Amino acid sequence: MSAAPTVIKFGGSISKNESARKKFFTGFAALCRREKAVLVHGGGPEINTWIEKLGLISKFVGGLRYTDAPVLELVEMVLSGKVNKSMVSEMNKRGVKAVGISGKDGETCLCKRIPVLGFVGEPVKIDTGLIGALLRSKFLPVVSSIGFDRLGRSLNVNADSMAMALAIKLKARRLILLTDVPGVLDAQGRTIREIKIGDIDELIKSEVVTGGMIPKINACKRAVLSGIREVWIIDGSKGLAKMEGSVIKK
Template sequence: MTSTKSLSGNAGAAPVETPLSAHQQARILAEAIPHLILYDEKTVVIKFGGNAMGDEELFKAFAQDIVYLKQSGINPIVVHGGGPQIGSMLQKLAIKSDFVNGLRVTDKPTVEIVEMVLCGKINKEIVSAINRQGGKAVGISGKDANLMIAKKITEMPDPQSNEMQKVDIGFVGDPLEVNPHIVEVISKSDLIPVIAPVAISREGETLNVNADTFASALAARMQAKRLLLLTDVSGVLDQNKKLIPSLSIEEARDMIKSGAISGGMIPKIEGCIEVVEAGVEGVVVIDGRVPHCVLLELFTEHGVGTLVKRAERKRGKT
């Protein structure tokens, strides 16, 4: 067993391996084992994207984490994004791309590119990365076995008034029905499902679904023990820019109301609240720039992100 400087949270530093003493190894195992027992045979949905997807070392560390979870008796389910890669491909093909309230306007040519990039490129890259680390990953999308049936988004809240207004953003969907049978079959075997957030409408149309939204709907339907949202931020910060390790639903709502949580973090935390209220035990906004952030979150006492739970408790994992 080795220790790396990158595991201390310095994502920019090159990993420097140093041997751990027997005492250090025992301490690490003693801290991890209760959490291993807690998550045994439980489902953990992990939304993967952002900075970690474009960094070779972070990508490798993530793949290792997923394999370790499966080998430890946990059922990891990976849902991935791919916004930057989609944007890059659209730019190469000279296809204009606009956004409304953070969602990509997706016409017919664009949705074809979205499906190609998400399902044909990114999904298989993640599958291959996990397999190279000794796992057995299988790539699917929300269209397989009608996993995710969605409806076109036709109205959204106005940023100023927050009142609903009609919009036409093309083939962009919101989850309508989740049929997790295919994921359950895969997870009960030695395979690891890796899911592209492309859904199907009742009319048979391909719809692009935001990866956070897709992962949240799937976690809620499967009553996952945890939903982990890997992001490019540390989590929710207090007024002194220090990480807030955990929030109850009530505390999170108060912080949104007071303005302590603002900007792009508002919809993310509102989504966390909805998922917890739907039955998921806890949702964590994690800094995906930290190597092995998934293992650190699940198997250490303090984690590496902000945990949103129904009840106010100390940061322990119970």
């Protein structure tokens, strides 16, 4: 196994597609037998389901979820409880020893609160002590995107942001972001297979990259500039076998 891990962010509608889930976990288990890995996840679709069930009000600001106190309590329960342990079970039954944690465990992900989004945080300090210990003991860390502030309060964290921060601190060999689209698309709707970080600003300026893909591709750029060799944006429903999508490099 290589010393530097691969960090994978699991998310999007794949979490509600049983066939796609099975394909991903089967492929991911195969990857885990070849190399060290860390799995980071959010759980937007599952959170939305429970918000609706409980009659809570959910709103979005600039495409990001506004998290008030009642929603935060629900988000933490769903992500660190239901979603996280479901993923641990999927990996365990495929022969990969997985351990579920959140960004709070071992003070893994200290965050600065973003008040305009409520109880939402942006990673500012990563401690890889716990994750490193798990990797050395041949466990797969499965990390829910819940962080904490300097007062110890829970914060909802964008899973892409947490995955990027962990990948940078771990000096990951690569970062893979699972999405609902087949990568970054050009003006004709075709996947751009390889993107140099020097081209990203022009892709945004020319509106080839728009909407929710802008923060995602900017996160990829920061990750590459911070030393990660390559960042992939792939269609999660296709699994990991073919790595179909876009790769961002220097």
